[in-house]
C-alpha cells in the first residue's frame with residue numbers, strides 16, 4: 320500500500336484536471352418523465368426480484384435504498400451472462416438483490432463468493448436465493464470483507480475471478496479495490512457502485528470519511544495503469560473496470 324499512500328498524498332480531489340472536452344453530457348437532456356419511462360419500459364417482469372425489494376422496504380424502510388438499483392441489477396445479470404463468467408465476487412450483499420441478479424446470470428456450475436458482515440441482512444438474502452433456485456451458486460462468507468479478501472488471496476484465488484461487484488462500506492473502498500484487482504483474471508470486469516454517492520462526492524462542503532474515500536478512489540481508478548475503466552452515469556454512478 321506504499322504506492323497507494325504516496326499517490327493519495329499527491330491527489331488534490333478538488334483540483335482534478337478536466338479530461339472531458341466534449342459537449343454537455345447527454346444525461347442533462349433526460350427529463351424525469353423520460354427516466355420514469357426508461358424504468359417502466361426497460362425492466363423485465365421478475366416477481367422474485369420485486370418481492371425481494373418489497374420485503375426489504377418493509378423490513379428496513381430507512382435503509383432499503385441500499386439495495387442495488389433495479390436496472391443496475393439487470394445490467395449485472397446480462398453482463399455476467401455475456402462475459403460467460405463462471406467465478407464471481409461480491410463485496411456487500413445486504414438482503415441479496417445484486418447477488419440474486421448475478422446468480423441468475425451464471426450457468427448452473429457458476430459460483431459467487433459473496434462477502435458481508437451481517438447475519439441478519441443476509442438471512443433475507445438466503446431465503447430469496449433458495450426460492451430462485453440459485454443457492455448452490457452462492458458461497459456466503461460472513462465477516463469483515465477485508466479479512467475475507469486477504470484470505471482469498473492467500474488461498475490461491477489470484478487472477479481467477481471473471482466478475483466482481485463492489486458495494487460495501489465506502490470508507491474501505493480503496494482497500495477493497497486494491498485487493499480485488501489482484502484477484503481478477505485478465506479481462507475480468509469489476510463494477511464499483513455509488514461513485515457519486517447520492518451527489519455527495521461533488522459537494523465540496525461534504526468531507527465525511529466515506530465521501531473523501533470515494534473521491535480518492537475515483538481518481539485512483541482513473542490513473543490505475545493495470546486496468547481500463549469508464550464511469551457510467553446511471554444509478555448512483557458506477558465505475559466499470561477491466562483488468563489489462
Ligand SMILES: C[S@@+](CC[C@H](N)C(=O)[O-])C[C@H]1O[C@@H](n2cnc3c(N)ncnc32)[C@H](O)[C@@H]1O
Nearest residue numbers: 386387411412413416417435436463464487488
Ligand atoms: C449497500 S449494501 C449492499 C447492497 C447489495 N449489493 C444489494 O444489492 O442489496 C452494503 C453492505 O455492506 C455490508 N458491510 C458493511 N461493512 C462491511 C464490512 N466491513 N465487511 C463486509 N460487509 C460490510 C453491510 O452489512 C451491507 O449489507
